Amino acid sequence: MSANLPGIRFMTGVISPITISTILGHNGSGAYPMMLSSDYRQIVKEAKKRKLTILAKSSTYNEKVGNYKTWNPFSWRCIRIIKDPSLGLVNAYGLTNKGVKYHAKKIAKARQLGVKVIPNFYPEFSKGTEIAIKETLDAISIYRLELGDEFWALEISYSCPNDRSNACLSSPVKITENMEQAIRCTKEIRAHDRKLVLIIKISYEHPIEFIQELELIGVDAAHSINSIRWEIVFPNIPSPLKKYGGGGVSGGPAFLFAFDYNEKLRKAVKLPLIMGCGVMSPFAAQAYADIGADSVSICSVIRINPSNALEIIRYL
Numbered sequence: 001m002s003a004n005l006p007g008i009r010f011m012t013g014v015i016s017p018i019t020i021s022t023i024l025g026h027n028g029s030g031a032y033p034m035m036l037s038s039d040y041r042q043i044v045k046e047a048k049k050r051k052l053t054i055l056a057k058s059s060t061y062n063e064k065v066g067n068y069k070t071w072n073p074f075s076w077r078c079i080r081i082i083k084d085p086s087l088g089l090v091n092a093y094g095l096t097n098k099g100v101k102y103h104a105k106k107i108a109k110a111r112q113l114g115v116k117v118i119p120n121f122y123p124e125f126s127k128g129t130e131i132a133i134k135e136t137l138d139a140i141s142i143y144r145l146e147l148g149d150e151f152w153a154l155e156i157s158y159s160c161p162n163d164r165s166n167a168c169l170s171s172p173v174k175i176t177e178n179m180e181q182a183i184r185c186t187k188e189i190r191a192h193d194r195k196l197v198l199i200i201k202i203s204y205e206h207p208i209e210f211i212q213e214l215e216l217i218g219v220d221a222a223h224s225i226n227s228i229r230w231e232i233v234f235p236n237i238p239s240p241l242k243k244y245g246g247g248g249v250s251g252g253p254a255f256l257f258a259f260d261y262n263e264k265l266r267k268a269v270k271l272p273l274i275m276g277c278g279v280m281s282p283f284a285a286q287a288y289a290d291i292g293a294d295s296v297s298i299c300s301v302i303r304i305n306p307s308n309a310l311e312i313i314r315y316l
């Protein structure tokens with residue numbers, strides 16, 4: 001087997017053939033409580049040593065308290081392991097973060113220390129289109145201020161399956177309802193900043209035409225795809241996270257859905273693609289390479305099976 005993943009080269013920076021998505025935390029240097037595990041710490045080290053691109057966990061403009069609270073071990077139950085039919089995760093994390101000003105500073109420090117982390121921003125369209133766009137443009141200025149020339153790329157997430165505008169029990173914002181807002185937001189970012197490399201993180205529920213439109217606007221790459229809503233993967237089984245809206249499925253059980261989507265997407269756009277979701281082994285990474293991924297992302301495997309994650313990293 002040979003992976004044959006080129007990675008993605010831009011004038012201002014490079015995305016490695018394998019990328020680590022969100023699981024290394026908001027600044028890419030590792031997240032508590034996973035840092036307590038020596039296997040996890042080894043992956044953090046390996047990622048830095050091999051200069052792997054790390055896509056940060058999402059920041060919102062202001063601090064946000066979702067379902068997951070670092071200080072409350074009971075809330076860690078909003079991330080559960082699925083054992084059947086294959087190993088994966090269901091999570092209803094809900095975007096807990098300290099806001100862009102805080103995380104931009106930490107990302108700047110991590111980059112100074114050689115961590116190849118790219119920030120990820122989540123525009124909160126539930127606040128209204130104008131506010132979300134203004135916050136996104138302001139966030140870009142904050143990243144620029146804190147990171148300077150190190151700010152060459154930004155991942156924008158249009159695909160969180162767990163966004164909820166109010167309390168934990170409110171119904172989740174529908175991903176597909178944000179498409180018009182996302183198109184407007186992307187146009188404004190592009191008009192505001194022509195050079196910034198824009199990576200758009202998309203959802204299984206986004207029609208392919210949506211990504212084609214983003215390509216026309218001038219995004220530079222798509223990260224396809226985020227975790228998939230529980231009801232789609234397991235239509236006949238109630239989610240253990242039902243009280244949080246069901247959560248998003250990642251890892252093994254999501255792979256075939258994601259693979260099918262990515263195969264269609266590859267035929268429909270010329271954009272560089274970071275393909276991910278469900279990569280739990282070198283074979284799955286190879287499968288994405290075979291259908292034309294430029295880079296492959298991993299996340300859940302690092303949490304569930306770090307030795308497999310190391311194998312994937314070394315293989316690629």
Ligand SMILES: Cc1cc2nc3c(=O)[nH]c(=O)nc-3n(C[C@H](O)[C@H](O)[C@H](O)COP(=O)(O)O)c2cc1C
Pocket residue numbers: 021022023057058079089091093095120157160201225226227249250251252254276277278279297298299300301
């Ligand atoms: C606990 C957890 C938290 C996540 N948080 C984010 C996030 O903040 N922003 C985002 O864009 N994706 C987030 N994701 C999605 C992952 O980055 C990844 O795209 C998804 O899990 C599919 O890949 P995988 O099957 O390799 O895990 C999260 C996933 C998990 C499991």
